[in-house]
Amino acid sequence: MDAVTAAPSKISLRGVTHSYTLRRPHEGKHTFQALGGVDLDVKPGEFLAVVGPSGCGKSTLLDILAGLSIPTSGEVLIDGKKVTGPALDRGIVLQGYALFPWRTTRENIEFGLEVKHVPKHLRREISDRFIRMVGLEGFEKRLPHELSGGMKQRVALARALAFDPEILLMDEPFAAVDAQTRETLQDELLRIWEETRKTVIFVTHSIEEAVFLADRVAILAANPGRVREVVDIDLKRPRDAAHLRTSEAFAALRHRVWTSLQQGNRPE
Amino acid sequence: MSRAPSLEAPAQRATTAPRLRAAALRCSGILGFAVLWELASRLRWIDPTFAPALSTVVVTIGRLIASGALLTHICISAGRALAGLALGLLIAVPAGLVLARWTPRARLVLDPFLRVLSQVNPFSLMPVFLLFFGSGELVKITTVGWVAIWPILFYTLTAITTVDPILLKTGRSMALSERELVLRVILPASVPTLFVGLRIAAGLVFFMLIAAEMLGTNGGLGWLVHNSAMNYQIPGIYAGSLLVTLLGFGLHRGLIALERHLSPRAGAALPTVPGARRPAAVAGPPPRPSASAVPTPSRWSAVAEQEST
Numbered sequence: 140m141d142a143v144t145a146a147p148s149k150i151s152l153r154g155v156t157h158s159y160t161l162r163r164p165h166e167g168k169h170t171f172q173a174l175g176g177v178d179l180d181v182k183p184g185e186f187l188a189v190v191g192p193s194g195c196g197k198s199t200l201l202d203i204l205a206g207l208s209i210p211t212s213g214e215v216l217i218d219g220k221k222v223t224g225p226a227l228d229r230g231i232v233l234q235g236y237a238l239f240p241w242r243t244t245r246e247n248i249e250f251g252l253e254v255k256h257v258p259k260h261l262r263r264e265i266s267d268r269f270i271r272m273v274g275l276e277g278f279e280k281r282l283p284h285e286l287s288g289g290m291k292q293r294v295a296l297a298r299a300l301a302f303d304p305e306i307l308l309m310d311e312p313f314a315a316v317d318a319q320t321r322e323t324l325q326d327e328l329l330r331i332w333e334e335t336r337k338t339v340i341f342v343t344h345s346i347e348e349a350v351f352l353a354d355r356v357a358i359l360a361a362n363p364g365r366v367r368e369v370v371d372i373d374l375k376r377p378r379d380a381a382h383l384r385t386s387e388a389f390a391a392l393r394h395r396v397w398t399s400l401q402q403g404n405r406p407e
Numbered sequence: 408m409s410r411a412p413s414l415e416a417p418a419q420r421a422t423t424a425p426r427l428r429a430a431a432l433r434c435s436g437i438l439g440f441a442v443l444w445e446l447a448s449r450l451r452w453i454d455p456t457f458a459p460a461l462s463t464v465v466v467t468i469g470r471l472i473a474s475g476a477l478l479t480h481i482c483i484s485a486g487r488a489l490a491g492l493a494l495g496l497l498i499a500v501p502a503g504l505v506l507a508r509w510t511p512r513a514r515l516v517l518d519p520f521l522r523v524l525s526q527v528n529p530f531s532l533m534p535v536f537l538l539f540f541g542s543g544e545l546v547k548i549t550t551v552g553w554v555a556i557w558p559i560l561f562y563t564l565t566a567i568t569t570v571d572p573i574l575l576k577t578g579r580s581m582a583l584s585e586r587e588l589v590l591r592v593i594l595p596a597s598v599p600t601l602f603v604g605l606r607i608a609a610g611l612v613f614f615m616l617i618a619a620e621m622l623g624t625n626g627g628l629g630w631l632v633h634n635s636a637m638n639y640q641i642p643g644i645y646a647g648s649l650l651v652t653l654l655g656f657g658l659h660r661g662l663i664a665l666e667r668h669l670s671p672r673a674g675a676a677l678p679t680v681p682g683a684r685r686p687a688a689v690a691g692p693p694p695r696p697s698a699s700a701v702p703t704p705s706r707w708s709a710v711a712e713q714e715s716t
Contacts, residue, residue, distance in 0.1 A: 205580045206580070206582075207576065207579055207580060224582065225579055225580045225581065225582045226582050227581060227582055229580070230580075231576075231577070231580045233573055233576065233577065235573045237571075237573040237574055237576065237577040239574060239577075239592070239595070239596070240596075241595050241596070241598070241669075241670050241671065250581070250591075251581050253591075254581050254582075254583060254587065254591075282671065302581070
């Protein structure tokens with residue numbers, strides 16, 4: 140057995156399906172299948188991006204990973220143990236920031252630590268570290284509405300990292316910020332990921348973002364959602380935005396993912 | 408590149424002169440009315456027997472203060488109003504929480520009934536209230552509490568059912584128990600909407616209180632007004648009314664201050680629509696320089712600061 144196959148998966152999805160039952164007044168019951176059998180393995184410390192057409196169940200998949208939805212069939216294993224609900228071994232970052240508007244930057248970051256009953260002086264120490272990590276020194280006492288979109292997302296990221304989860308689940312986290320801020324945040328996310336070595340699952344609708352960030356890109360197909368293909372992104376790290384984004388290797392991979400997505404979009 | 412842009416730069420403080428002018432402008436309506444009142448009575452545009460001049464009313468207030476009676480009346484009225492509000496809060500907030508969060512079906516069934524019940528005027532049922540609660544303090548506080556319950560209850564229901572789902576999702580993803588979710592997410596997120604109900608309740612409480620005090624004979628500003636009327640002491644009527652107005656206004660301001668303390672965010676009076684969905688600002692400049700111009704961000708706070716003397 141060689142080293143690669145021997146390495147245990149951090150996260151394993153085994154035939155995960157998810158169906159909703161819709162009841163409409165005149166049409167009776169409808170069963171809508173959002174996910175139709177997803178198999179996926181993620182290695183410890185890996186950065187996996189998930190792309191797919193709208194309605195392919197990307198967000199459902201993330202909800203299931205977070206333990207917020209229960210799969211209709213199949214199972215999710217983390218370190219070989221079945222996921223039965225949410226826990227602090229996973230941190231989530233959502234598109235809409237989801238900051239608590241009545242809490243300052245620091246208080247938002249310390250939220251998960253309060254839930255874990257971390258004593259106050261320790262909370263302070265930890266939040267200081269993450270405030271520095273995301274570059275928000277001097278903004279500790281700001282309320283979310285006093286921050287720009289990019290800064291809010293930094294707070295959300297710091298909040299998810301602060302309680303030290305092993306896995307980071309990110310659902311289109313940079314979709315609501317402008318293009319420039321987005322690139323800055325991507326660079327910073329890579330830097331932080333290299334510092335912290337979390338296992339990351341990053342859902343996005345941007346092919347460029349997926350290729351730039353990830354070790355592998357999982358391409359989903361819709362109706363029902365399933366994994367069409369997983370593309371290895373063998374670009375060397377640390378990734379240098381200025382050179383990488385204009386390189387031929389980057390363009391080729393981007394095209395490869397795009398082609399695969401196009402096939403998925405074709406009606407079958 | 409990684410550093411966030413500085414927000415420290417923009418003007419720290421609005422200059423005092425324009426703020427003073429704005430405050431003067433805001434008070435000019437009240438001052439104008441006071442002058443008009445004084446003139447109308449002095450120049451006999453209206454009969455001073457029925458509408459004594461403001462100065463006469465103020466002198467009456469001064470006399471009442473000197474006699475020591477006034478403070479007692481004020482304390483009695485304020486005490487009853489606060490007790491009524493507290494009663495409303497203690498019943499309506501837990502009831503709203505239970506109905507909205509844990510028994511949605513019961514809420515569906517009870518909602519029309521509660522809406523009808525809320526329209527019951529305690530004065531039409533005063534004999535019944537008197538039978539149940541006697542003629543003392545209790546009947547006044549329950550009457551007042553009755554009107555306070557409804558706006559607080561309905562706004563609590565709205566507040567709890569309209570908590571931004573993304574905040575609930577965040578809380579649930581951190582494995583919060585239902586209790587923690589309620590205490591750490593749902594209730595704090597409900598504060599701004601809940602306070603709209605509380606402010607409405609505070610207004611109603613004062614209307615009801617004065618009427619309720621006219622029925623009793625044991626003090627309070629409503630009794631003062633009523634007693635003055637019975638004894639043809641017309642300035643006393645105005646003095647009492649003026650004080651009732653000031654007390655109501657004071658309570659309103661107090662609630663705003665409390666809300667600002669509990670939920671220090673801009674547009675606190677606006678329920679839903681979290682700031683999160685606002686179009687993102689461009690990377691460079693701060694999103695809203697005004698945020699640093701007014702240190703306390705509430706829209707209400709700006710008003711309060713200008714009006715406080």
